[in-house]
Amino acid sequence: DTEVTQTPKHLVMGMTNKKSLKCEQHMGHRAMYWYKQKAKKPPELMFVYSYEKLSINESVPSRFSPECPNSSLLNLHLHALQPEDSALYLCASSQAFGKNIQYFGAGTRLSVL
């Protein structure tokens, strides 16, 4: 089983809203990732958690706040987003950070109005 589950699949929010994206895996992976993907572009890394600790923040604006409550769960809290933040947000996991194959979820399609 190489399943990474993301909820919700679609999300529409206003610029003053607060929302959260959720990601779950039960493969025993200890590294989890958030990527942002704009249309017709490759995924861009946002955050990496390794053993539930934030390892990489790719200079992401503070309106995006990641959280890793335990080794199976990864959240992305959203607040005061801008329309240009509209994108597909992908979660991935791997056995460990740098242990190479990352398995992706289907993503959350976010629209900011």
Next chain:
Amino acid sequence: GESVGLHLPTLSVQEGDNSIINCAYSNSASDYFIWYKQESGKGPQFIIDIRSNMDKRQGQRVTVLLNKTVKHLSLQIAATQPGDSAVYFCAEKVQGGSEKLVFGKGTKLTVNP
């Protein structure tokens, strides 16, 4: 970084033909490469990977070739099927770097029946 790129943004083939998707990289310190397939509305799906100490690796209907001399990677798909229609991304990891994957721009493969 944008060291990973693709020669052709789109590729159209007939069903049953073999497909070759190319990828150029510029960082000679990259030690690991991976191909992903992304279908419309889905997250990237792992296809095949290869380490820099190898020149070729085969999977089911797919072969990855690595030419370190010219920093070139290719994905060959045998007997291409309509279900192979997707965007294909190569990604690299730099040895001794941040351990993150850097994705190329992607090639859209269309298989005509």
